[in-house]
Amino acid sequence: MYNQVVMDHFKNPRNVGVIEDADGVGEVGNPLCGDMMTIYLKVDEDEKIADIKFQTFGCGSAIAVSSMLTELAKGKKIAEAREITNKDVAEALEGLPKNKLHCSNLGADALHMAIQNYEDKKAGVTREPEERQEKHEHGDGETCYCPYCDVELGEAAEFCEACQRDLTEEH
């Protein structure tokens, strides 16, 4: 089901845990299935991510994504870390099952929220947590796949022509 890189990160996840006095915390969840991911950051005086930890409630893919994301972000400057995308994480994992790309690949979103939280704290801003959208949003150049049969879907497709399934709830 998963490739060896994903299985390695799933079985031996890097940077699991909580940073009690974190400089930034980001939390994302997928309301359709209930997956959740929390990222904790410690930022040093050079604006570098000195430490990063995660907690995840989710499938094998979600755990591997969290682990890989923390590896990619650790030691990076905040400005660089902000450039990490969900696609980068999936590529570093040498690919995820197509139907898992949207639901479990939330790592970069959690990281960006943690960075935002860090910067808000620094600037003394308090922000209401945003409601996550039920249906996924399309990023630039991102391809969607049917969660049932993996066939590539058009933008905002409500019906899969290949397997004849109704997708209004997912897509």
Add this chain to the structure above:
Amino acid sequence: MSFINLDRISFNPLLPEVKQVMIDAINGDLHNPSSQHKAGEQAAEKLADARQQVADLLNAGNAKEIVFTSGGTESVNHAIKGTALANREKGNHIVTTNIEHNAVIRSIKRLSNQGFKVTSLPVDAAGRVDPGAVEDAITDETILVSVMHSNNETGTIQPIEEIGAVTRRKKVLFHCDAVDSVGVVPVDVEKLNVDLLSFASNPFSGPTGVGGLYIRRGTRIFPLLDGGVQENNKRGGTENLVGIIGMAKAAELAMQHMDERIGQMQALKDYLAEQLPEYIDEYIVNTDSAHSLPNLLNISLKYIEGESVMLMLDEENLAVATKSACATGSLRASHVLLSLGLSHADAQGTLVVSWGSDHTRSDIDKFLASLAGVVKTLRSMSPLYQKA
């Protein structure tokens, strides 16, 4: 550690006796049972013997009431679509429940897209439908009631006999999806008052890809597969004779050993339920203790997700099934678990553990020891567990 298959609801290995009769059937080069010559008649005789054996398992009055199919899914599709289309002038209303297998749900959805009206009934917290609610749902337009015998996720058994009494009195056709019950627990079509009953061979250790549909004599139904006059004109296509012979042997063994197997499997179920709290805490048992299959337990482990649990147990050579949204093709939470009132998060942590009469307490012990470790590991990384 050697492989322990505690996912028997997905697959049962063939019994040695079943393998042997199938190998003999292959080596015997059995002809087409529809052919008129001697070789064909020999095959037809084998087919008739198999049909009688399967009819006996269900206590069907007449072997002609058994139609062999490619398995549970075909049987269910045939029962629902075949009766709906054949009885359309009588009415267009179908009554079912919220916890049926997708074969039932999607067959009925297909009909509702074609204009049939559907009433889908809820279940109580134990996962059972109220026969009184079935009675109330039946109108003058109702042509079919479809309720499963045991649920494939929770193992909970429905009050089929009581519902059958209602449909008999109301003169409405009653289909029962008994795929996970037939050959495992007693299923008697006369006692249950069903008109149609779907079953498959693998749940009682016969080959996959073979099943059957019981159709009470006099039931108005169209074939699902139009073609030749095979199967008493109810299913076109040359029969899968090797598979059918295997299923018949498995049926014979199921009848001979049913009480003994139930005793062994129920003892393992009681043992698992009793030992679970020694190994893990904060879990929900979704299988009704009073009315359920002896070979399955459905548990939701709080704060963790089922696919992760399944993968980690797999690393330890233990196979279980999960009903987590993440592990289903649809990535949606199980409709059965949501119908029981579980939250999305609790439904995510659901395992279906199932076994056969050949399993031992030692298998259960190994499973529990591994499960305890996996639960601890995954909870240590769960943001929900920290908050709880």
